[in-house]
Amino acid sequence: MSSPVTQARRRNLNRANRTICPVCGGTCSTVKTDQITPQYREATLACENVECAAVFVASITPVRFLQPSRKAQTDETNSSPQA
Numbered sequence: 001m002s003s004p005v006t007q008a009r010r011r012n013l014n015r016a017n018r019t020i021c022p023v024c025g026g027t028c029s030t031v032k033t034d035q036i037t038p039q040y041r042e043a044t045l046a047c048e049n050v051e052c053a054a055v056f057v058a059s060i061t062p063v064r065f066l067q068p069s070r071k072a073q074t075d076e077t078n079s080s081p082q083a
């Protein structure tokens, strides 16, 4: 039930979902991700440039909401994540 605009936005996000290596500017592949807290996720990334081959950890955290949640917020920390 998502709008065409939302679907296009998702496609663009998927296409642009390549992290750039901070050292050489090459593209990186995701080795693994770990959900540390409901608001914080870490991703281990590996540069695909064989002359660089850097491996580093990046953080993924919500910065701002473009659309508020439809779910009522009862607990600010949301310590028991349920789908």
Ligand SMILES: [Zn+2]
Pocket (backbone or CB within 6 Å): 021, 022, 023, 024, 025, 026, 047, 048, 049, 052, 053, 054
């Ligand atoms: Zn690199």
